[in-house]
Amino acid sequence: MKAFPFALVAASLVAAPALAQPQIGQPAPNFRALDVNGRAVSLSDFRGKTVVLEWNNPECPFVRKHYNSGNMQKTQAAARKDGVVWLSINSSAEGKQGHMDAAKAKAVIAAQKAQPTAYLLDPTGAVGKGYDAKTTPHMYIINPRGTLVYMGGIDDKPTPNPADINGARNHVLAALSELKAGKPVSVPTSRPYGCNVKYKDS
Amino acid sequence: MTRLLLWSALILSVLLPAPAASAQATEPRHIATQLIAETDTPTAGSIVSLAIHMTPEPGWHGYWKNPGDSGIEPSVQWTLPRGAAAGPLEYPVPGRLIVGGLMNYVYEGPYALLLKLKVPDGLAPGTPLPIRGKFDYLVCTKEVCVPESADLALDLSVGAPGTPPTRRAAFDRFYQALPKPLSSEARFQWEGGRFRLFVPLPDSMAVEEPYFFPLTDGAIDYAAQQKVTRNGDALIIETQAGAQQPSSVEGVLRLRDGYGLSLTARPGVVSAGGPDAPGQGAFAILAALAGAILGGLLLNVMPCVFPILSLKALSLAKAGGDEAGARKEALAYTAGAVAVCLALGAAVLALRAGGTAAGWAFQLQDPRVILLLLLLVTAIALNLAGLFELPSIGLGGGLASAGGWSGAFWTGALAAFVATPCTGPFMAAALGAALLLPLPAALAVFAGLGLGLALPFLILGFVPAARRRLPKPGPWMNRLRHILSVPMFLTALGLAWVLGRQSGVDGMTIGLAAALLLGLTLWWVGRRQGEGRFWLRLAPAAAAVAACLMFLPLGNEGQATASSPLAGEAFSEARLAALRGEGRPVFAYFTADWCITCKVNEKGVLQREEVSRAFSEHKVAVLVGDWTGGDAAIGRFLESQGRSGVPLYIYYAPGKAPEVLPQLLTVSRVVSLTQEDS
Numbered sequence: 087m088k089a090f091p092f093a094l095v096a097a098s099l100v101a102a103p104a105l106a107q108p109q110i111g112q113p114a115p116n117f118r119a120l121d122v123n124g125r126a127v128s129l130s131d132f133r134g135k136t137v138v139l140e141w142n143n144p145e146c147p148f149v150r151k152h153y154n155s156g157n158m159q160k161t162q163a164a165a166r167k168d169g170v171v172w173l174s175i176n177s178s179a180e181g182k183q184g185h186m187d188a189a190k191a192k193a194v195i196a197a198q199k200a201q202p203t204a205y206l207l208d209p210t211g212a213v214g215k216g217y218d219a220k221t222t223p224h225m226y227i228i229n230p231r232g233t234l235v236y237m238g239g240i241d242d243k244p245t246p247n248p249a250d251i252n253g254a255r256n257h258v259l260a261a262l263s264e265l266k267a268g269k270p271v272s273v274p275t276s277r278p279y280g281c282n283v284k285y286k287d288s
Numbered sequence: 289m290t291r292l293l294l295w296s297a298l299i300l301s302v303l304l305p306a307p308a309a310s311a312q313a314t315e316p317r318h319i320a321t322q323l324i325a326e327t328d329t330p331t332a333g334s335i336v337s338l339a340i341h342m343t344p345e346p347g348w349h350g351y352w353k354n355p356g357d358s359g360i361e362p363s364v365q366w367t368l369p370r371g372a373a374a375g376p377l378e379y380p381v382p383g384r385l386i387v388g389g390l391m392n393y394v395y396e397g398p399y400a401l402l403l404k405l406k407v408p409d410g411l412a413p414g415t416p417l418p419i420r421g422k423f424d425y426l427v428c429t430k431e432v433c434v435p436e437s438a439d440l441a442l443d444l445s446v447g448a449p450g451t452p453p454t455r456r457a458a459f460d461r462f463y464q465a466l467p468k469p470l471s472s473e474a475r476f477q478w479e480g481g482r483f484r485l486f487v488p489l490p491d492s493m494a495v496e497e498p499y500f501f502p503l504t505d506g507a508i509d510y511a512a513q514q515k516v517t518r519n520g521d522a523l524i525i526e527t528q529a530g531a532q533q534p535s536s537v538e539g540v541l542r543l544r545d546g547y548g549l550s551l552t553a554r555p556g557v558v559s560a561g562g563p564d565a566p567g568q569g570a571f572a573i574l575a576a577l578a579g580a581i582l583g584g585l586l587l588n589v590m591p592c593v594f595p596i597l598s599l600k601a602l603s604l605a606k607a608g609g610d611e612a613g614a615r616k617e618a619l620a621y622t623a624g625a626v627a628v629c630l631a632l633g634a635a636v637l638a639l640r641a642g643g644t645a646a647g648w649a650f651q652l653q654d655p656r657v658i659l660l661l662l663l664l665v666t667a668i669a670l671n672l673a674g675l676f677e678l679p680s681i682g683l684g685g686g687l688a689s690a691g692g693w694s695g696a697f698w699t700g701a702l703a704a705f706v707a708t709p710c711t712g713p714f715m716a717a718a719l720g721a722a723l724l725l726p727l728p729a730a731l732a733v734f735a736g737l738g739l740g741l742a743l744p745f746l747i748l749g750f751v752p753a754a755r756r757r758l759p760k761p762g763p764w765m766n767r768l769r770h771i772l773s774v775p776m777f778l779t780a781l782g783l784a785w786v787l788g789r790q791s792g793v794d795g796m797t798i799g800l801a802a803a804l805l806l807g808l809t810l811w812w813v814g815r816r817q818g819e820g821r822f823w824l825r826l827a828p829a830a831a832a833v834a835a836c837l838m839f840l841p842l843g844n845e846g847q848a849t850a851s852s853p854l855a856g857e858a859f860s861e862a863r864l865a866a867l868r869g870e871g872r873p874v875f876a877y878f879t880a881d882w883c884i885t886c887k888v889n890e891k892g893v894l895q896r897e898e899v900s901r902a903f904s905e906h907k908v909a910v911l912v913g914d915w916t917g918g919d920a921a922i923g924r925f926l927e928s929q930g931r932s933g934v935p936l937y938i939y940y941a942p943g944k945a946p947e948v949l950p951q952l953l954t955v956s957r958v959v960s961l962t963q964e965d966s
Contacts, residue, residue, distance in 0.1 A: 107509075107531075147435050179388070183432050211388070220357040220390055244360050245424065246435035275531060277505050281433040282358035285388030 107218050110274045114226070114234040117213040119175070121204040122191045129228070132171045136265055138258060139226040140202070141214065141283060142174045143184030144194050146222045147246045148280035153198050155248040158223070158240070161258055162201040168266060174202040177214030179286030184222070185209060211285040221280035225258050229265060236261045238276030318348045318427040323419065323440040325405075326459045329447025330417075333409040339400040339462050340364070340377075340423065340440065347429050349394035352382035354503050355426070356510045357390040359433070362401070362425035364440070369417050371408030378402040380465035381540055381548040382501060387430045391510035393501055394428075400462040407446065417444040460920030467540045467550040468918055469933040471885050471951070475556035476507070476537050483508045483529040484558040487541055487551065488884040491520050496544040500525045503539045506532035521884055524558065547918070549882060559729070573729040577736045584625075584740020611752065617696040618742075618749020624700025626738035632705075633734025637727065655790040659799050662783040664702070666803045667810060669780055672773035674766070675807070676814025700745075704738055856910030861925060864940070867909045873962065874940040875903065878913040878926060885951055886935040893953040906962040 108115060114137075118128040129137065140158070143149055152158040162172050176191065178184035186194065188207065195205055208214055217226060217237075227236035241254035261271045320343040330336035342350050351359045366374045380399050385392040407417065421440035426433055453459070472488040485500055498516045502508050512528035523541075535555070542548040559573070670676065748754050780803070788796035857863060859876055867874050877894070879886035893899060903910065913922045915934050926936060929948065937949035939961045949957065 145432070147433060182388075215389070245363075246360070246426070247424070278358075279360055280358060281428070282387055282390045282392065284431070285390070287388060 108216075108226070108234050108237065110234055110237065112234060113232050114228040115216045117216055119206040119208050119213050120188075121206050122188045122195065124188060125204075127173070127204050127206055129173075129232075133232060134230050135169060135171050136165075136230055136262065137171045137173060137228040138165055138262075139217065139228070140172065140174045141219045141222050141224040142176050142205070143178050143222040143281060143284060144176075144186075144198070145184045146281035149222050151246050151248050152223060152240060152251070153200065155251055157248075157251045157256075159198070159200055161240070161256060164259060165262055166201060166203065168262065170262060172202045174200070174205045175208050175213055175219075176206070177208040177211045177219060178284040179211060180209050182284035182286070183281075184284055209286075211283070214283050214285065219283050221278040222283060223280055224278040224283070227258065227261050227265070227271070235265065235271045236274055237278075238273075239278045239280075242276065244277070244279035317436050317438065318434060319344045319350055319425070319436060321423060321438040321440065323421065323442045324455060324458075325419075325442060325444055326455050327447065327451065327453035328444050329413075329451055330405075330407045330444060331449045331451075332407055332411040332413075332415075332446050334407050335404050336407055336444070337459055337463075338374075338403050338405050338419070338442070339459065340403075341398070341400045342395065343398045344396065344427060348427050349385060349392070349396045349429075350399070350425055350427055352393040352395070352501065353377070353379050354393055354501070354505065356393040359392060359394075359428065360426050360435075362423065364421045364423045367420040367422075368405075369408060369419075372417065372419075373406040374421075375404040375406075378466055380462075381467050381542055381546050383545075384499065385430075386511060389511060392428070393510075399465070402459075402462055402466065411446045413446050413448045415446040417446060418442075419444060463920050463923055464918045465546055466918075467548040468880070468882075468915070470541070470549040470551040471883050471933055471935060474551045474553035475558055476553040477556065477558040478507065478529050478533045481529050483527050485525040485537070485553055486556070486558040487523045487525070487549075487553075488521055489518075489523040489882055490884050490887045491518065492887075493543070493881045495523070497542075498523060498525070499542045500527075501540045501542060501548075502537060504534045504537045506530040507534045507537045507539075521887075543882065573732065576729075576733045580733045580736035581740035581743070584629075584737045585743050587741050588744055614749045614752075616749075618745045620694070620696035621700035621745045621749075622739065622742035624697035624702075625704040625742040626700075626735050627697075628701040628704035629734045629738030629741070630731060633731055633737075637730060655787055655795055658783055658787045658790060659802065661705075662780055662787060662799050663803055663806050665776055665780045665783060666806060669773045669776035670807055670810055672769050672776055674770060674773075676810045700738075700742055704741055856912045859911040859913035859922065859925075861921070864911060867911070868940055868942070871942045873906060873908045873942055874911060875908050875958075875961070876911040876913065876938045876940070878915055878922060878934045878936040880914065880934050881916040883934050889935060889937075889951075889953045893955050893958055896955050898955050899958050902959040902962045908962055 114129065116129045118126055121127050144153070149158075165172055176184060176186065178186075186207070191205055191207065194200075195202070206213070213219075217224075219226075221239075223240050225236065225238060225240050226234060229235045236257065238257060240258060241251070241256050243250040243254035255273075257273055257276050260273065264271050322341045322343075324339050324341055326337040326339075344350055351362065353361050355361060362377065364377065368374060379401060380395070382393045382395060385394045385396065405419070411417075419440070419442040423438045423440050424435065425438075426435050428434070470487065474488070475486045477484045489495075495518075499514055500508070502510075508530045509528040510530075514525050514527040517524045517526070525541075537553040538551070539553075540548045540550050557575075784796055784799060784803075787799045856875075856877075859878070864874060864876060877886075877889075879890065902908075913919075913925065913934075913936075915922045915926070926933065929936060929938070935951055937951075937953060939947045939949065941947065941961070947961070949961075
């Protein structure tokens with residue numbers, strides 16, 4: 087039981103994208119990681135669909151702002167209703183804040199009533215570094231052709247205060263509705279805000 | 289079982305409401321915050337300094353205005369008495385903390401955020417001034433982050449005028465920790481994934497681990513290494529560019545721990561600081577090179593160069609139709625001009641690298657070089673005038689008169705050497721750029737100068753058609769020679785003047801005596817033209833010249849240091865008041881080691897003899913305020929003058945309102961000050 091995650095961790099390391107900053111308009115780097123059910127998930131599995139990546143650390147106050155208020159779940163539901171794939175990714179390293187094994191993660195997802203397509207565990211930080219993910223939350227949107235079309239914050243009110251969600255521009259919802267209408271994403275980048283991703287000390 | 293308990297605890301903690309201000313107030317905080325004022329009794333209508341004093345718990349840190357890769361900027365919402373207004377928060381120079389490869393700009397020890405509060409006008413002393421603020425900030429360890437909120441409260445009351453601030457010493461310390469505004473303009477280049485920042489900083493300013501903290505997001509990759517190069521008066525920071533090209537870049541340049549300069553950089557061309565970045569800023573190098581070639585071309589019509597060149601043209605004309613000979617001469621001449629320009633350029637660069645503030649034409653700062661030039665030019669002029677002939681050799685003077693290859697080479701060398709004083713005004717920009725370029729590029733620019741100078745001859749040598757346009761040799765050549773001796777004599781006159789400026793009347797007299805001696809010797813040589821080995825007869829003259837060089841007073845350096853107006857007293861408002869009370873005129877200036885404008889003014893104007901003479905004649909007292917360390921008393925004085933930094937120059941004529949001078953001084957402006965009141 088203990089050996090198998092290690093093997094897959096090693097596999098995900100091998101499959102890790104090269105360290106290059108992702109760029110808007112360029113192909114999004116492929117990756118492979120385990121989800122909470124022990125299933126290997128690759129970005130390339132979702133060719134032809136719009137994919138949202140959400141960096142997650144359930145203990146980060148900025149993540150809690152969006153989950154405890156229900157804002158992130160609402161965004162996930164709206165996205166998935168339109169057939170969008172939502173991948174939550176946890177890059178907290180072992181021993182760091184927000185690090186969970188699969189069972190713990192499942193329990194947290196259930197308690198939060200979160201609705202990602204898959205919740206991926208990235209304890210080596212390979213996926214996170216490949217996307218240059220800096221904060222939790224940090225959001226990315228990849229169009230059906232595999233091109234990166236948005237990266238940045240969840241919205242434009244960089245505070246930990248849930249009261250600021252009302253009146254903020256939800257960059258992800260806005261981008262998804264523009265994509266659905268066949269329009270280019272009007273705000274393709276924004277400054278992400280939140281806690282730093284708890285990568286392992288290098 | 290314990291695992292299960294831990295899970296439930298985690299899930300509970302995740303499900304707890306996000307911390308809101310009300311919930312926070314009861315929890316212990318990781319940063320103790322305290323709002324304090326420089327004085328609790330500010331006068332009506334005044335501006336009082338407030339500080340939010342922050343004391344993080346050990347292991348915790350607060351964030352700078354730009355938090356870096358993660359974190360958030362602190363914010364405060366003020367509730368103030370009617371008519372009061374709070375300025376923006378001012379941040380001390382932050383530190384760096386890299387966690388898991390992500391950059392954080394933080395404060396790990398106690399620090400103070402400062403702001404100015406405008407007290408409403410027209411309030412009676414004793415009126416209460418309740419200051420309230422809701423202060424939100426993020427505090428983190430390397431592991432966790434906690435958003436905290438503090439209710440700031442401070443009760444001031446309007447005081448009677450004249451009460452001194454009670455917490456001046458503490459606030460002086462706070463203000464000292466703020467970055468000082470850089471007085472000169474910084475530039476940045478954001479290109480090809482690289483970001484280069486140029487900051488003018490005197491090379492005498494010592495720095496330890498400089499680092500650029502950007503306020504503009506997206507300009508640079510925060511976690512990337514910053515490579516720092518110093519090259520003369522330039523500090524260049526190169527690092528990986530960020531995601532978005534900015535139109536201007538604001539930030540703080542840390543010079544050492546807790547000490548830095550705030551700056552705004554405009555887009556521009558910044559060459560790589562070191563020689564290990566080939567291919568960078570190729571356009572800048574090409575532009576400088578083109579400027580240098582054009583400048584060199586222009587030099588051909590300068591009075592100090594023209595005669596030499598005309599000589600060369602004449603000799604080319606004499607060479608007639610000999611194709612190969614003309615080409616050889618043109619090439620040799622070019623080689624001479626380029627070699628001398630390269631040698632001078634290399635010497636400038638070497639001197640700069642060694643820390644001397646050498647500029648172009650630096651060799652003319654040495655009176656011995658001036659004397660040699662004076663004698664050389666005199667000899668050429670006398671030769672042109674026909675006092676003596678060098679028949680076996682042809683036209684020209686000295687080594688430059690040797691025929692063929694070597695003659696052409698030395699003519700080019702001489703032209704380049706003599707031309708340098710003329711280059712200054714035309715070439716200052718291109719050569720200034722050259723000093724900041726990587727070594728090979730800088731040398732290329734100097735070589736370009738030589739090439740430009742030689743260009744007309746290259747054309748004459750290689751284009752027979754151009755050569756055919758030259759008039760046929762004839763008796764007119766002698767007439768032209770005699771006429772051309774006039775600008776050469778004028779050049780000699782100019783050099784004698786320079787010599788006089790440098791080493792006084794004695795030096796100039798020695799120089800003129802040497803020139804006379806040389807003239808007599810040459811005359812004697814000319815009388816015996818045609819006899820063999822006549823160069824030997826020049827030996828006594830050479831000996832005389834050597835003697836002159838030894839006796840020549842080496843500049844008036846001693847004099848300059850003795851009378852340097854910089855030997856003023858340290859500035860204090862009390863001393864200023866005392867001197868003005870005595871009825872003395874006072875010149876007060878404020879400077880800092882990192883301020884390049886200040887250094888330029890000091891070297892170029894304040895240290896000049898005319899200024900010191902004028903000041904001592906009129907008994908002008910000089911007060912110097914050195915703000916290098918951010919002295920708070922000087923900072924307050926600057927502020928009272930409406931300035932945020934240095935330089936500042938003020939002249940206090942007795943019984944008149946103080947006169948603030950422009951930031952760029954001129955000698956005549958400063959000297960004229962002392963004459964206004966006498």
